[in-house]
Amino acid sequence: MGLLDTLHRWTGGFLGLILAILGLTGAILVHRDAWIMLPHAGDAQIQTTHVIAATTERLMADPATRPQSITFANANLGLDRLDFGKGAGAYTDQAGTIVSQWQSQWARPELWLFDLHHHLFSGDTGETIIGIAGVAGLFFVVTGTILWWRTRKTFAFRLVPKRLSRPAIVRHHRDLGIVAAPLLILSLLTGATLVFRPISALFLGPGAPATIDAALRAPKGPKVALASHLDWRGMTVAARARFPDAELRSLSLPRKESGLVTIRMKRPQEWLPNGRTTLWFAADDGRLIGARDAASLSTVVAAYNLLYPLHAGKVGGLGYRLVMTLSGLALFLLGTLSVWSFWFKRPAKAKRQVPRRPRVAEGR
Known part of the structure; x- marks a missing residue:
């Protein structure tokens, strides 16, 4: 148990901040369609063939202004999104009229938050780091559950620590972690598998990665x-x-x-x-x-x-989005407080006591 506890604490101390970032940004992004406040954002989705065909023709006709991609409006967001590459893009209404345009992702919070959550602003390297953090997060859930079992009789659920002392933070971390464990496994396992497809072999069978690659490959x-x-x-x-x-x-x-x-x-x-x-x-x-x-x-x-869809809360409506929000906020709390307790609230080393020499009575 001592080795397991040491591994849990040290890896958490180094990767906890990344997991906290993923948890907070994920909790926000689950609701991103709801906080895009632009004209026509609340329009009903149009899927009439001739309307979409006319809009597509209008947006793609001129090679000089043609976007690299169009993502059409959905049931939660009544705007089409255009991607011009290198962070540039636009939102249009469903007739193709631009309602907002930008030259950098930093102009739209939903875009840079997405990049932070998926790539840590570092492209493929950041995505790999996130995948590693996700796998480590699963390790934390499993080892944390094992370590919690020996202290289960002291369980007391709190949303936040009773105080910001190290013992209170450790106890809160332990008890919040066991409550949130099922949601964290869902979030971390789906996220890590989306980054590292070979993980799918663990729950879909040993041949799953090759089957998925072949099925999703574009034709020549x-x-x-x-x-x-x-x-x-x-x-x-x-x-x-x-x-x-x-x-x-x-x-x-x-x-x-x-x-x-x-x-x-x-x-x-x-x-x-x-x-x-x-x-x-x-x-x-x-x-x-x-x-x-x-x-x-x-x-x-x-x-x-x-x-x-399970990872990003794209099924189940508002109820499931709230569940995934709780998962993200729990990960944020567990990550930030573990880093805080590890680096800033470590127990002080006891001073070494030097044994005193016995005093010899005078005159002897």
């Missing part, structure tokens, strides 16, 4: 340059004709040298906000190259597609 398309003018309306109409019951969720230009324009759709049975039902069109002439129906994906891949 022609390595062609993006044409100046494409039939954007025609591609949108073709996508809806192929999957008439699905929402049109996003349209993206080719990435790197793929030569494919991607349209993502969400069928009724899907939980993933932007769906996995996908169509790919050639970037030079707009012909259909391939299509993937999310309903045809294997059980393993379908289960993997549930991770992000």
